[in-house]
Amino acid sequence: MAYIRKDENNVNAKRSVYFFGDGRSGGNARMKDLLGSKGANLAEITNIGIPVPLGFTISIEACMHYYVHDGGVSTPKSRVKASH
Structure with missing residues (x-):
């Protein structure tokens, strides 16, 4: 129940998005x-049967990759405030 980015150069692509809700989950407490x-x-809590709205979790590894490769907010807040 996860989207895996198709990357022909990386045959060992890892799962980075885990869905939950509607009684099913791609993860667990461990x-x-x-x-x-x-x-x-x-x-x-989805796995044990407690109703949870549909959602997803992005793995920590995927988030770290995003930030390391300058995916984070690069505009300082002071510049954003000054432009308004």
Whole structure:
């Protein structure tokens, strides 16, 4: 139940998005190192049958890759405020 980015250059592409809700989940409580506490707990409460709205968790590894490769906000807040 996850989207995997198709990358022909990387045959070992890792899963980076884990869905939960509607009684199904791609994760569990033991995955805190991968999904963070909130993501792992949302997955687990879905697994035990507590109704949870549909959602997803992006893996910590995918988030770190995004930020390391300058995906974070690069415009300082002071510049944004000054432009308005």
